Amino acid sequence: xxxxxxxxxxxxxxxxxxxxxxxxxxxxxxxxxxxxxxxxxxxxxxxxxxxxxxxxxxxxxxxxxxxxxxxxxxxxxxxxxxxxxxxxxxxxxxxxxxxxxxxxxxxxxxxxxxxxxxxxxxxxxxxxxxxxxxxxxxxxxxxxxxxxxxxxxxxxxxxxxxxxxxxxxxxxxxxxxxxxxxxxxxxxxxxxxxxxxxxxxxxxxxxxxxxxxxxxxxxxxxxxxxxxxxxxxxxxxxxxxxxxxxxxxxxxx
Numbered sequence: 058x059x060x061x062x063x064x065x066x067x068x069x070x071x072x073x074x075x076x077x078x079x080x081x082x083x084x085x086x087x088x089x090x091x092x093x094x095x096x097x098x099x100x101x102x103x104x105x106x107x108x109x110x111x112x113x114x115x116x117x118x119x120x121x122x123x124x125x126x127x128x129x130x131x132x133x134x135x136x137x138x139x140x141x142x143x144x145x146x147x148x149x150x151x152x153x154x155x156x157x158x159x160x161x162x163x164x165x166x167x168x169x170x171x172x173x174x175x176x177x178x179x180x181x182x183x184x185x186x187x188x189x190x191x192x193x194x195x196x197x198x199x200x201x202x203x204x205x206x207x208x209x210x211x212x213x214x215x216x217x218x219x220x221x222x223x224x225x226x227x228x229x230x231x232x233x234x235x236x237x238x239x240x241x242x243x244x245x246x247x248x249x250x251x252x253x254x255x256x257x258x259x260x261x262x263x264x265x266x267x268x269x270x271x272x273x274x275x276x277x278x279x280x281x282x283x284x285x286x287x288x289x290x291x292x293x294x295x296x297x298x299x300x301x302x303x304x305x306x307x308x309x310x
Contacts, residue, residue, distance in 0.1 A: 081150060083162055087133040090126075095137070098126065102141045105271055113142050118270045120153055125266035129160035157212070158227075158269075165200045166261045167245045170211035170224045171238070177213075181234065182221040186210050188235035189242060205246045207262075218285025219254070226265040228253040231285075255279055 090098065101122055106115045116138060123134030130153050139149045153159045160168075171177075171186040189208055193201050200207040216222045219231030223238055230241060231254040244251045250259045257276040260268075268274045294300070 086131040121270035125263045128164040165207040172222045173210040174213040176217045177221040180220040218287045
């Protein structure tokens with residue numbers, strides 16, 4: 058309702074609100090869990106919640122837990138999290154919709170993300186993404202017919218030293234090219250996945266979600282390594298030319 062210049066009320070009939078893309082409603086998504094699934098998840102949830110002095114702090118790992126169950130966040134998963142923590146559905150959805158690591162649609166066994174942020178894009182990330190779209194026959198956030206791979210472009214993952222970077226289930230594959238990226242996804246689909254450049258061996262997306270929920274990770278982590286050559290180049294030049302930072306206030310370094 059608003060007012061006309063003469064002070065009389067004017068009623069405006071508005072149309073339905075536009076549908077927000079990517080809501081947590083997908084055809085066939087479970088609305089609730091069966092008794093056995095509910096009981097199994099409650100055991101894990103109880104262990105997760107016990108780690109936090111404030112129960113609602115466990116919401117993020119619980120969202121990963123239910124994502125591991127369904128490969129994405131479903132009405133059943135959101136309701137489960139709300140019930141475990143005494144939150145409303147709106148509170149859970151508000152958190153879940155904020156973070157991009159929580160999926161809104163079914164996800165393949167491997168989530169392949171191509172960084173197309175500034176540096177990776179300049180170094181070839183856009184070309185890699187286009188090559189994979191053509192090679193896999195899918196677009197952004199789409200899954201191959203065999204449910205093996207979901208392809209998406211992603212924001213910076215703090216690996217600019219090794220651009221362009223492709224991530225598979227959040228493990229790093231550095232210094233990629235269109236050719237190497239095609240070989241990578243072919244290895245995933247063939248069941249003989251390549252080893253990440255660094256970090257832990259690959260596991261399926263649902264298992265990755267369970268690990269992010271705080272469940273035990275039996276993989277051997279090779280570590281993330283140090284800074285890459287691009288960052289160290291500046292340090293090397295400074296050392297070769299005896300370059301020093303200017304003194305701070307009162308002569309302090």
